[in-house]
Amino acid sequence: MTIQTLAAGASASTAARGFRAGALVLLLLLLAAALPLIPFVVKVNPYILNIFMQAVTYAVAVLGMTIVLGYTGQIHLGQAAFFGIGAYTVALGTLVLGLNFWLALLLGVVLASLAGFILGLTTLRVGGHYLAMVTISFQVIFDLILTNWIAVTRGPDGISGIGRPSLFGYTLADDKAYLMFCVFVLYLVIFGVWWLPKTRLGRAMQAVRENEMAAEVSGVATLVVKVVAFSLCAALGAVGGALYAAGFAYISPDNFSFKISIEFLTMTLLGGSQSPFGGALGTVLLILLPEWLRFLKEIYMAAYGLAVILIMVFMPEGIWGIVSRAWRRLRPLRPLAHGPVEPFKLDFPLTDTAPVLQLVNVQKHFGGVRAVDGININVARGTVHALIGPNGSGKTTTLNVLNGIYRPTAGQIIVDGKDLTHTSPHVRAGHGVGRTFQNIRLFPALSALENVMIGAQRAHNPIERSESALRRRALSTLDFVGLLDRADRVVRSLPYGHQRLVEIARSLAGSPTLLLLDEPAAGLNQTEKQELVTLLKRLRGHGITIFLIEHDMGLIVQVSDRISVLNFGRKIAEGTPDEVLRHPDVIAAYLGESVHAAA
C-alpha cells in the first residue's frame, strides 16, 4: 500500500466517523424534540407527569449552578432561596397583587437578580470561601422569613391555588401542555448556557475559574464577571421557581430549604458541572433516583452526602465528563480548520518619544520591610529594558506594583502619560500593560486558542470587536510564536516550553504597548532559551516596549537596550549592558565587595 492510499483510507474513515457523529447528534435532537410530545400520544400516569414537571423546573435552577459553579468556579449553596424568590413572587404577585403571571415572573427574576447582585458584590470581593458561607446564611434567613413573616408569606402553611399562565390567549391549564411549555423553556436555557462559553463573557468566566489572578492581569474585570455570573444564576433560579409554583399550584417553605439547595448542588456535580447537558441529566437522574430507591427512604439523604464525596473523589467531571470522553473517541480527530492565517501585527508608531513607562519614587513596604524603597525608572519607547538584581532585591515586587497586583506605599506609575497608580490590574491591561509570570499562570483546562483569545479580548484592544476577529487575532499570534498547530490543545497537556510561549502569546494578542516579562527564561533549556531570544528580537522589530526581569545574563546582554539594577529595594545602577556590567556597585552586589573582572 502506498502512502497516498493509506492517507486516502484514513480520511475516508475520518469522514465516515464524522458522518456517524453528525447522524447521532441529529437523532438526539429529534428525540429531544419528540420527548414532550409523548404524553399527548401515550397515556401517562399524572404522577409521572408531576415528577417530570419537578425535574424540568429544577433543571432550570440547576443550569444557573452550571454557570456559577461549573463555568466560574464559585461555590453557591443557596440556590433554593433564589428558586423560592421566583416561586413566592409568582404566588403572591398573582394571588395578592393581582399581577399577570408574566409580569410576576419578571418581577421575581428582577428581585432574585438584585439579591444576587448585592450578595455577590459584598462577598465576591473577598474571594473563595466567603460566597459559600454567605449563601448558606442567606438561605437560613430566607427560611426564617418564609416561616415567621406570616402576614406576608402565610408561614409554614404555604400558599395554594396558584394559577397557570396563559400563552397567546391559551391557558396552559392542561398538565401536558404546561409541561411541554416548561420543556421548551428548559431547552432555551440549555441552549443559552451551552452557547455562553463561546462568548467573551463565558470565556472570561472560565478564565476566572482557571486562574483568577491571570484573568485579572489579562484584562478580565474579575469582580464584574463573578457578580454577573452569580446574578445570572439567581435569575435562572427564579425562573425555575416561578415555573415550579405555577406547575404545582401549591408551595410552602419546605420546598425552598437548605436541603433543596444541596440537592441542586448534587445534581450539578453528578451530571457534570461544566456542561448544561450534564446539569439537566444530573437533575433528571436525581429526581428519578429516589423513586427507584424507595427502600432507602430513611437514609436517602445520608446516601446523598456519601454520593457527593464519592463523586468528588472518583468522578470530578460528573457523568457528562465520562460521556464526553466517549464522544471524543467517536468524533473524528481532525486538526483545527482555520484557513489562511493573517500575519501578526503590532503596529505602534514610533514617532512619540515620551517614555512608555515612568516609575516615580515608587515604594512598597510590607510592615517594616522596605521591599521597594523609592525607585525611579523611565522606560523608553520601543526598547527592551531589563531589571536585574540579586535575589530579594525587589524585582518581582516592583513588577507586581507596576501592574497593580500590589498597591504601592508611595510613588506614581505612569504608562503612556496616564497615571495608573490607583487602578486595578485589569484596567492597566486595558491601557496596554501585558504581563507573564515567573511560574506560568495559564488557564490550564482551556485550549491554547482560548487562552490567547482571552488575552485578545481585553478592553480597548485596537482590533475589530467581532468574535471572528478575536479568533483570527489569536490564531495569528499563535502562529507568530510558532504554536499554530497546537491551537486546539488543552494547555495543561503542552510541554513546559510551549506553555511559556502560550503565556507570551496571550499577552501579545492584547497588543500591549508595554510587555512585562517575569523571568521568561526560567526553566527553559538552552535551545528554548535561544528561541526565546529570537522571539524577543523579532518583537523589537514590531515597535513594542518590553520590560523584563531575568537572571540569565547571557540572555539579557543579547536582548536589552538598557538595564536597571536593584539591590535592597533601591536602584544602584542604570545604563547600557556594557556600562552596567562594569559598574563597581553592581559587581559588588553580585559577587561581594572584593572586585573581580566581570565576565
Add this chain to the structure above:
Amino acid sequence: MSNLSLNLQLLFSGLAVGAVYSLVALGFVLIIRATNVVNFAQGDFAMIGAFAMVTMLTALKLPYWLAFVLALALMTVFGVIFNYAVYYPLRNRSFLPVIISTLGASIFMQNAVLGIFGPQPRPLEKVFKTPGFEVAGVFLDSQYLVILAVTLIAVAFQYFFFEHTLLGKKLQATSQDKDMARLVGIPVAWMIALTFVYSATLGGLAGILIGPVLFVSIGMGSTIALKAFSATVIGGFGDVTGAIVGGLLLGVVESFGAAYISVPYKDAFAFLLLLVFLLIRPQGIFGEKISEKA
C-alpha cells in the same frame, strides 16, 4: 429586675454561648491554616460529640466523667477517619472539590445520625447538678460558668501547645508552607491528620458543653458552624485571637438582639453582622490584608 442587671445577665449568657462559637471557630481556623480549606463539617463535630455523650450517659449509663473522656476519645478517632475519608483523597486538588467533599460529609453525618437516633432532640445533663447562683441580681448558670472556664483552659492550652512545644511548631510550619515543611523533614500528612483530630476533639467538646443549653439535635451543628464561620470572618480570617474575639462578640450581639429586637430572627443577626463586616472591613478585626503572591 433592674435594667443594669438585665443587661449584665444578657452579657453573661451572650459570652457563654459566644465561647462555644469560639471553640468551633478555633477548629475552623486550625483547619484553614493547615489545609487552606473551610471545613463545612466542623459544626457537625459538635453534633456528633453531643450525641456520643448522650449515648454514653443514657444508653450505657456511664458516670459523667468517664462518659466525657470516652466521648472525646471517640472524637479523636473520628477526626482520623474524617481526615482519611474526606480530605486525604483530594489533598492534591484545588480547594473547590475539598470544600464540596466536606459539605458531603456534613450531610452524611447529619443524616446518618438521624437514621440512628431519629429526629427527636435529646436533653443532656449539665456538668454540675446545681443550677447556679445569683450574684448582684444576675443569675450565673453553672453550665455557662463551666463553658467559660473550659474555653479559657482550651485557649491557654492551645497557646502553650503552639508556642512552646516542638509539635506545635511543626504544625505551625506546616500551615505556613507545606513544601518547605516537607523539605525540612516534617511529616506533613501526619501534621494535617493531627489538625483534623484536634479540631474534631475541640468541636466535640463544644457540642458536649452546649448540649445542655440547646438540646442535642441533628441540626445543632450547622447552626453553630454558621455562627462560628461568621466569627472567623469578623475576627479576621485564619486568625486565632480573631476567632475567639469574633465568637464572643457574636454571642453577645445575639443575646442582646434577641432580647431587644426579635426572638424568631435571632439566627439572622450573625449573618447581618457578617455582611456589615464584609462591606466595611472584609479583613476582620485582627486580619491583615494580604494579596496573593504573583
